[in-house]
Amino acid sequence: EDKVVQSPLSLVVHEGDTVTLNCSYEVTNFRSLLWYKQEKKAPTFLFMLTSSGIEKKSGRLSSILDKKELSSILNITATQTGDSAIYLCAVDSNSGYALNFGKGTSLLVTP
Amino acid sequence: GAVVSQHPSRVICKSGTSVKIECRSLDFQATTMFWYRQFPKQSLMLMATSNEGSKATYEQGVEKDKFLINHASLTLSTLTVTSAHPEDSSFYICSASSGARTDTQYFGPGTRLTVL
Numbered sequence: 070e071d072k073v074v075q076s077p078l079s080l081v082v083h084e085g086d087t088v089t090l091n092c093s094y095e096v097t098n099f100r101s102l103l104w105y106k107q108e109k110k111a112p113t114f115l116f117m118l119t120s121s122g123i124e125k126k127s128g129r130l131s132s133i134l135d136k137k138e139l140s141s142i143l144n145i146t147a148t149q150t151g152d153s154a155i156y157l158c159a160v161d162s163n164s165g166y167a168l169n170f171g172k173g174t175s176l177l178v179t180p
Numbered sequence: 181g182a183v184v185s186q187h188p189s190r191v192i193c194k195s196g197t198s199v200k201i202e203c204r205s206l207d208f209q210a211t212t213m214f215w216y217r218q219f220p221k222q223s224l225m226l227m228a229t230s231n232e233g234s235k236a237t238y239e240q241g242v243e244k245d246k247f248l249i250n251h252a253s254l255t256l257s258t259l260t261v262t263s264a265h266p267e268d269s270s271f272y273i274c275s276a277s278s279g280a281r282t283d284t285q286y287f288g289p290g291t292r293l294t295v296l
Contacts, residue, residue, distance in 0.1 A: 105224070111216060111224045111225055111226040112224050114224075155284070157287075168271075168273065168289055168290045169289060170286075170287035172182065173284070175284075
């Protein structure tokens, strides 16, 4: 059975800290792994990772995929209160017909 | 726990036909269900929010007569794409919330709709 597990489930940090969020997966026919940020309504797309070892960066956020370990991390440096959100990891499998979402990591950044 | 399923996972239909997609919460009662549409490499676009037993709330720009949503029970919501056209081809994803924490949504696996 396909599954995606995120850790930690929740995290509280101070502004300026660096955080690392984890996503591990067990799926058949892996195609890609996606990270989303969810604040109020619809999740916002952050990254799509398909190749192992290649870091993707966007500002203070970065992510990398490790296909050998079946996992990915999302790093946020110099956190700000605006980074407070739920971060979702999803794995695209079965030739793109399904997305398996993890339960998310709830991040709270305090001033 | 907190499993959400969708059926079918993939559907191909002819232009002009209607397609129904089901979203079920398997092990919890979903007081609120959300329907999203995703285009390739883009964020999920919220289409509507449905609460059990009441009419769905549609986001601006989403045609409620075209995308019919029914949330008849605490474990089932349906999205019917009426008179589908090729531009409706997309990935439709539902999520469900028990309402205890409305910011915790559990996502279904999605339904890939292709309209020929």
